[in-house]
Amino acid sequence: MVEPRGTSRLIEYNQPVNENTRFLYYSYRARKERVNVKARTADRIVGIPLNPSTATHMITKILWGFETLCIIQIPKNQSVNVVDQLLHRICNQLQNNQIPIEVNSIDQHLINQLTNITVYGSETCVDRPNTSLLTILTRIQDWQRNWEVHQPLIYTMQPLRWLYSSSEFSGPYSLPSSTNSHITRTEMLINHIKNQIKDLGEMLRNLPINFSSGTLNECLKDIQQQYRLMLNSQANIQECLRRALADVRRQHVKPRALENIIADRRYVCLRNAELENFCIDVKQLLNKSILIEKLKNNQIEYINVSDVRPNQEIPILMTIDNIDDMFKRVYDNDSVILWYSSDRLKREQEDRWQQIDQELTSERQHVEQRIKLVYVDFTYFKEKLENFTIVRLPLAEIPETERDPNRGKRSG
Template identity: 35%
Template sequence: MASVEHSIEWKAIDVSGRLGSFYDQSSDAFVGYCSLQNLENSKDSINSACQILRCTHINNAIDVLKAIKFHDTLLQSILFGLVKPSGISSVINYNGPIDEYTLFLYYTYEHRQEKLGAITDRKAHRTISPPSDLNNATHMVTEITWGFEILCIIQVLRTESVDQIENLLYKIWNQPFNLDKRSELINNEKHEINKLSNVAIFGSETCTKNSNTLSLLTVLEQLKKWQDNKSFHVPILYRMHSLEDLFKNQSLSKPYFLSNDDSSKIEQIGIMMIQLDNRLKKLQQLFKNRFNDCDNLIYDLWPHDIPDRLGILLSQYDEYRTKLGNILVDVRRGKAHPLPPIPQDKTPLTSSPQAETKPSRVTEFNVLLMGETGVGKSSFINAFVNYLVFDTLEQAEKNESIVLIPVSFLVTTGDQFNEFMVKFGDVDSNENHEHQGQSVTQQCKSYVFDLNETTRLRLIDTPGMGDTRGLVQDEKNLDHILTYVNNLSHLNAICLLFKPNNSQLNIFFRTCVKRVLTYLTPIFYKNVIFCFTNARSTFFAPGNTGLLLRQMMEKEYQNEIPFQNKNTFCFDSESFRYLAARKCHVNFDEFVIQESISSWTTSVTESIRLLRCIRKYEPYYLNDWQSIGKAVLEITMLSRPLMETLRSILYNWKLRETGIVNHRMILNSNFLGSTLCSNCVEKKLKFENRSNFPI
C-alpha cells in the first residue's frame, strides 16, 4: 500500500453527500451522517472553466475522466461496478469512436462552497465525538462545491477541419452565452454548430435529463439558464478528511491507497471488463433485434436453447464481476481475500472407477525455484537430490550418481591449468548450454521425488531472470512462470536463489520477485526461503548479498518477509561439480579433494534442514486466495474463451441465416485431471538407494 492521504478531493458521482457525511473509501460509498449544522458555513464563489481536448493523449473514456481530474481510486470503483456511473462519469459507457476527428468539450460551473470550519482546522476531536458504528467509514465530508458540469464528445465529419471547429468553439466560449441577443455573426456560428450532429452529451443529471434530445447548440443556449437557476446545481466536488486524522484516533479505519504499480494493474483489468461489457451489450441487442425481425421459419431453425445459454453466460460473467469488486474492496482494506469454496455436487452423475477411487494419502510439497540467470538453479537441483541420497562424497563416488538435469562446464586442474570439458547426463532439449548469458533452462519443469510412501516433493525449475536477450525475454519467462504456477493446486514455498557475494541485486530480478509476490498474497510471505549457492567462498554465510536482501526486505516489504537463519540456507554446488568431473575421470589434487569432502558434508546438513523447513510450512492453496496479480492473470485467461464463445454464437447464427442447418460449431471444454499444465514437462523419480529421508 502507498502512503495514506489525510485529505482527498473526490468528484461527486453520488450527489446525496452533505457536510458531515461519512464515506468508506474502500467501497466508495456514503455509510452514515453526522449532523453538524452549527459548524457549517457557506459562501457564494462563482467560478467557471472550459476545456477543449483533442485525442492526442486520449485513447478511451478512462483517459477523458483522468483529464478532468477523476481520481484513480474512484475510476477503479467505476470500472469494477462498485459505483454506478452517473453525470459526466457516464462517459465510461460511451461506445462511439475516439480518433483524430474527436473533440471533447468540458465545462464546469461552480456557484457555492460549503465548509466545516472547525473540522477543516482539524479540531473535530474537540468539538464532536465519532459515532460508535462507523460502518468501515474512513473519511468525513468537510467541504462541498455546488454547481454543474457538462461534457460533450464531438465527432467532426471527415470532410470538415478539426482545427476550424476547435477555433469556433473557443471563440464562442469566450463570449456571452445568450446567443439570441448576439450579433449577426451568431447565425453563421449557429449554422456551423448545427452541422455537428454527431455529439454525445454527458453532465449533471439536473441539466441533462433528456440527453438524447439535447444538441450542442441547445447546451450552449441553456448554459445561462442553468447558471442562474440554483435548482440545477448539485454537488460536483467533495473534499474529505480522514477520520483517523480528524479525531486523532488510531483505532478508526485507515484509508488506503494502492501503489502505482497495483493501480495500473487494476486499471488494466477494469478496461478489459468494460470492453467485455460493451461487447456483451451489443450481442444482447443483436439477439433482441434479430429475433424480433426474423420470420418464423428462420426462428424454427435456431437451436431453442440459445437464449438460455446466453443467459447462463451473462449470469456467470456478472457473478465474476461482483466477486472482483469484493476483492478490490478487501485489497483496499489491506486484507488478503479468501474466495468462497466452489460448491461440488457430491452425487456423481455416473458410476465410474475414477469416482470410486479413494483419495491419495500422499502429501505433496510444491516448491518454486527462482533466481538470476547463471545463479545455478539447475545445478542446485542436481546437487540437492544427491545430498539427500548420499550422506558422504565417498558414497556418491562409489554408487551411480543421480543427474536430473544434464550439466556441461569447463574445469581446469594441475599446475599447467589443463582444461577438461565435463558433460554429464543425458541430452535435454529444455537445457541450452550453447549460448553464454542466456538462461540455460528454457521453460518450467517439475522434478518430483517420492521421499517415502506418504511424502512427495516437487521442485519446479524456472528460466533465469536477467537474460542477455533483454527485457522482452524476461517478461516472456515471467509470464510463463506465472501461468505454470497458476495450474498448481497449492504452493508450499518459494526458494529465491542467490550467489553470496553480489555487490548489487539485479534490478529486473527484484521486479520479477515483486510481481510473483503480488500474484500471491501477504499470507504466503512467511513461506519465502532464501538459498545461497557457491557459499563455500563466504564460509557458508550469505555474504554481501545478505546485507542487500535485508535492506530490500525492510524497504519494500516492511519485514513482512522474514530474512532469518530459520529460512536461510547456504550450499556449495561445487562439490557436485567435483563429483561430475570425477565421474568423467578428471583427477584433482589432495587439497581440492578434502575441500570437496568438507563441502559435501556441510551441504548435506543444510539440505536436511531445508527439507524439514519446507515440511513445516502450511500449504498455500492458490484457488482459495485472490490477489491483484492473480486477478490480472485470470482475467487475461478469461477473455479468450469468452471471445471464442461469442464468436461461436455469431458463427452459428450466420450458418442458420444462410440456410446451412446441418453444420454447427460447438465449443467443448475438456477438464484436465492433472494439477499441472499438460504442455509443461514433469519428471518423476523414485530413489532406490534410500527408502526414507530425514524429514
C-alpha cells in the same frame, strides 16, 4: 468496480477518438460549503464520534455546481476548421460567462449539422447522452440559476487523527500485497469480461433483424437469448464483486471471497472459453449475413438446405443425394445453375470459391437466355459436403452433376 456517473461515464464511450473528434467541457462552480475546523481543535465545532468507527477522514469542504462534457464527431463532409472556429467562439463566451450563448443563424445551422454528439454530465442536468449541443447551450443559464440541479463537484477531506489529535482514530492503511494482487486480478477479469461483452454487442448490432432462412433465424434467436443471459450474469457478478471488494478492502472478509464468486457456476457463461466460443458463433452468423447480402446484390438466390422439407420428410433422414434429386425435380423445367457450398469449404478454399463466383456470374452475363443462380448452403446439414458442386438445369440427356474438377468426388 465503481459505477461511473456524470462526466466519468466518458470511460463508456465506444466510438473512435481521432482527428475529427472534439471535446467541449464546461463546469460551473456555484458555491462552497465548509466546516471551519483546525488541527486538534475540531471537537469545538464537531463533537468527537461517540461510537467506534472505521472512518479515517471527515469531509470539511464541498464545492457545488454542475459540469457537462460534449464529445463531438465532426462529419466528413464538414470543414474541420469551420467547426473549430465555431467551438472557439462558444468556448470564449463560456469562459467569460457571456450567458446566454449567442449564435447567429449560420452557427445554428452548423450546430444542427453536428448530429454525432454524446453528452455526459451531472445527472440532474443531462438525462440523455444524445442531447443536442444547441439544447445544452440553451439550458446553461437555467442550470446556473437553479440550485436544485447543483451537485458536489469536489470534496475536501481531513484526517480524523489530525483534526481531533486522538490516537483512537486509525490512519489510512495499506492492504497486504497478497490482498492487492487478488484485487488487481479481479478488476482485470471484470474489465476483460466487460470489453468482450462490449465487442459482442457491437457485432450483434450489425446483424440483420431477421433472415429469410428459418434455420438462421433460430440461430439468431439463440444468440440473442444467450447474449441477454450474459448481460444479466455480468450485471450480477459485477454487483457481487463490487460488494465483496469493499469488504476485502475493509478486511472484513478474506480475498478468497472474490475467487468463490468468480468460480460460481451461475457465471460459467462468462468464462473465457465460453465467451470465445460464443464470439465464434456470432462472427459466423455475421459473416453469413454479409455473404447473403453479397449474393443478393449479385442476384444470386440463397437457400439454406436445413430449411428444405420435401414431402415433410424428417431432415435428419435426408442425405445430400436426396437434396440433389429434389432440386433437380423442382427446377427441371427452368434454366438454373445450382451452386452447392458450405462455410467450411468457403473458409478452406477461399480462392476457389471466389473463382467459381466470378465464373458463374460471367457465364450468366454472356448467354442470351436468362439463367437463375442459386446458392445452396450445406453449412448446417448433418452430412458433410466434401466439394463444391455445380448443377446446371435442365439436365442433358445423360444427367450429370459437375463437381469441382480440382477436388475428388464427394464421399457418401
